[in-house]
Amino acid sequence: MKRKIALLLFISPFFGFQGQTQILKNLLGTSSSGPIPANEVLIQNFRTDLQELVQARYNNRLMGTTGYKNLSGHLEKRMQQLGLIRYGTVGYRSSFKFPVGRQLSVESKFYIEGKALHLNKDVLPMPFAPADENTAYLIPKVNEAHAPWTLPLPNDNITESNIARILKPTILNAQERGANAIYFYDDRNGSTLDLQDFAFKGADLDPDIRIPVWLISKKAWTDNFKNIYSVIPVNTVQRYKTTYEEGYNIIGLIDNKAEKTVLVMADYDQVLFDPENNPGANATASGVAALLQLSHILKAPEFKNYNYAFAAFSGSAKGQLGAKSFLNIPEMKSKIAYVVDLNAIGKLNANNDIFINGIASATRFRTAIKEVSEGYKPRVGMKYPYNASYNAFIESEIPTLSFSTGYPARPGGEDNITSINFNGMAQTLRFVVAVMSKVNQSGNIYFAKNNIEVNDEDLVIQKVPAPAVAKTLKTTTPKGPSSAQRLAQAKNNLKSNQPAGAKPRSNTPGAAAKLPVETPYYGASNIIIDFLGIGINELDKREGGAVIQSVASNSKGAQLGFQRGDVLLQIGSFPIFNAKSYLMTLERFKTGERAYYKVKKADGKTVMVDVNF
Known part of the structure; x- marks a missing residue:
């Protein structure tokens, strides 16, 4: 009985009784009024889902693995529990084929x-x-x-x-x-x-x-x-024979009998970095947990102008296979109003930075984000990382927004449930719902083909200081200092040995120059393992060297002393500017050649390592 009462309170209508300003306050605030539960409820729901999603039986959830198949089954059960309509080819599941390898013919x-x-x-x-x-x-x-x-x-x-x-x-x-x-x-x-x-x-x-x-x-x-x-x-x-296995998208639907459908999506099969030590609490599980919570929220009456499909996609690492198979369903592209992608939203920082990709895919997106930006710092994310499923929708000219709070600059076992900012997840979800509410008010959404450039400044309301009130000043003849004041000034000048009128010397030491702070890498990851067993993130565009993301145990790189976090500065006479530069420089060397690697260690010291290619 209590559960029924709570549900009735949760979906109670408010759109016709409150002004638009109050609606946005409910969306962005922490109260339980409006369609979003209080933060305490959201946090508990997020914690419950994430504690399940990081279990060992789902680890290494790459397509074809036991963990992947277990997780697919769990997501089907969750969508059934949430009361979503089956939207797959068989139940909640839509199958597609993916290649698992090539065998000699x-x-x-x-x-x-x-x-x-x-x-x-x-x-x-x-x-x-x-x-x-x-x-x-x-x-x-x-x-x-x-x-x-x-x-x-x-x-x-x-x-x-x-x-x-x-x-x-x-x-x-x-x-x-x-x-x-x-x-x-x-x-x-x-x-x-x-x-x-x-x-x-x-x-x-x-x-x-x-x-x-x-x-x-x-x-x-x-x-x-x-x-x-x-x-x-x-x-x-x-000649080779390609072998295939089945991959799965898990999809549920809120059917409001509307003409168009908003697609809410998250990737669920990838685990970035080291799947043995990092269960992917932020990398994929946080987006899936947010997707499940949105299926509660978007049942509220004020969102009934669209249907809502909730899709957990897989196969993004193999060229967005899951997303593309979904788009190949007859007439599917024409049914989608716009797409909301939730990708790693568990690391909201103290600045409230929320990174958004795809803003330029619809002209309405920029103004909608700007209108609800107060208290947040929306920022333009990396431009369309290729190994994320939402790119398939942008390439199909469907308006798409992808939300993320970013990835750590140096992965080191921190992508577990203890590293998640649950309050930040709740606040991020409120922001996403507020943006969706604004977008929904604008009527039909159209894909922008003119590729308008968007900057961070375009996403926030610029506060203009109020003009100063002009005061009527009385015109008076300035009086010179009195004799007592001139005597005190002379004494002060003698003490400081400064001429009259000079600025007094300060005993405060000058501010020390700030040390450069490493800028975290926000966006997608594509780890390339080189011949030394060193992992480099191909999509990391930071300048000043290539940051080592991982070193395989017992590899040649480990034997030579390379460590995660080392920065590669030079190979032989070739300077290394960034991750891409490093991978291109490797191609200059032939097997059997030797060169010195210039490496900056974690303590700031630079060492030279003799490497045999």
Whole structure:
């Protein structure tokens, strides 16, 4: 009975009885009047959902894992508990296919002078490289542009799990220098490499590699290539079979029988940084928890001018697969009024910074945000990070707003439930609802194709000081100082040894120059692991070096002393300006070359590290 009474109070109408100013006060305030519960209720609801979402059974919730499947089932149950209408192809679930890897097909062939070499014994095509047919004439070890290259395997301990990472720098270097295929041969002393040990079940295609890549066993190299010094014909055919699994979007609906639907969305499958130590409390779980709470709030009468779909998407790391499959539903694009994305909203700072992407996708968004900005600091977020699902909607020319309170600059195990600002989550949700309320009042929302530039200053109300009231002044002849005043001034001048009229000296020491403070990186993350096992965030655009986000245990980088938080300043003679600069500089070096890394450590000291590529 108590629950029924609470629900009736929660959805009680107020739109027709209060002015617009009072409505916004209810939305942005902390009282329980209006459609949003009091902060204490919101915080408890957020805490309950987050405590569940960070459980170990959901960890490593990448598509295809047990944690991912467990979480999909949990979200279906939550949407049923919330009374949402099923909006999936089967219940709340909409399925789509995603590739889990490429396996070698028997149709692959390798011929040298008309002789067929045995797959998985003599030669092996690499599944992370594209499939292609190549017919060419070559001289072994003579490498020219627009021809296949024969290159020696590096002296690393090559396994199925590390071969792509080890060979990639060499492949990219040869690719840029004109190679149209690469044949890596094993001519190492004492090598026991057996190509039959490479099963490559579930290997992904690397989008950076544009040419076919093969391995040649030590025996096949010795018998067919090593002692050849003339031109020989080589014909190769690479074929793979791509295997697929099912991914899931979980979608519920509030049906107000309206013509258009507002889509409220969050990604639920990605765990940024280290999924073993960081359960993704902020990175994905905070957005999902906010989405669930909004399904309560948007049932209020004043939001009935739209339907509301609540979608937990997956597959963003693989090119927004879930979002794109949703958009491929017939007539879906035409039904969406606009999109609200909730992405990492658990870290509201003391400045109340809320980062918003997609503001320029509709002209109404900027004014709606500005009108409710008092007490907040809305800011323009990073421009459309590619590994977030909401980009699929902007690319489809659907007005979209993505809200975030930002990611930490240096991840270090802090993305757990103890690091969440629950009061900040409640305040952020109030801000989102206030923006939606303003947007809903403006009628139809249209996508802005003119790409208007938006700055932080455009999102807040600029307070103009009241003009000073002019006073009528009496005109009087100024009197000079009295004799007593002149005597006191003379005594003070003698004490301070300053001439009359000079400003007195201050005993307060000058303000010390402020040390530069690291600007946190707010926006998306795409961690690239290099050949040393060092993780660099490809989307981090801060200048002044590349910040190491992670170092794999037992990796070459760990053995050389690299640590999370180190800043890479220079490699050899090449300065490192930012994360992208570092990744591009790696491509300048060939396997076997050496260079010194200039590294700034956490204590501010600079060290030089000798690295063998």
